[in-house]
Amino acid sequence: MLQTACAQAAIWRQDAPGFRIGVNLFGLQLHNGNLAAExxxxxxxxxLPAANLELEVTENIIIQQNDIALRMxxxxxxxxxxxxxxxxxxxxxxLSLLKRYPLSRLKIDQSFVRNLGQSREDAAIVRSIVHMAKAFGLGVIAEGVETVEQQERLLAKGCDELQGYLYGHPMPALSFASQFGLADRLVREIAA
Incomplete structure (x- = not known):
């Protein structure tokens, strides 16, 4: 999966040099001790340059891991x-994991984004996560953005990036490439 994602990102970078791809990790990848080498x-x-790859780990995966995972x-x-x-x-x-682990970004879960305009509690959580991330020098991505209102509220709170159905639904690579003007390059690379 990682090989395919990075190969695809390398192709898309030819037309969009800043393209960055995120790949979710699962616990076993951190447990076997070979992740960094792989x-x-x-x-x-x-x-693909290292700067164009983002590995995503959940808190729950991290707390189940050991010092080997931290070193990797x-x-x-x-x-x-x-x-x-x-x-x-x-x-x-x-929260001490924020000090211990090498992080670039926090991704705000969609459960806090979903009712952002109706829930003072969710708004406070989002605001707190953004503030904390900025204090640690981390970027912030909000997941699950589905409405323009959510987009506006999240940007006003200081989120750096947003993702969700407002911008696109999951789609095959060819559809993605076509939507963002990368289709010709992708077709040539796949056919070759």
């Missing part, structure tokens, strides 16, 4: 790979 090999094979993530971070806490605020992780 990611490095994939980046070399695909030609630190190695990858030092190589330039971004590390994001996905679904931030929904797990049981301690």
């Amino acid at each position: 990611v490095r090999a994939v980046l070399v094979q695909t030609g 993530l630190r190695t990858l971070y030092a190589d330039g790979v971004s590390i994001a806490f996905d679904d931030f605020g929904t797990g049981f992780a301690s």
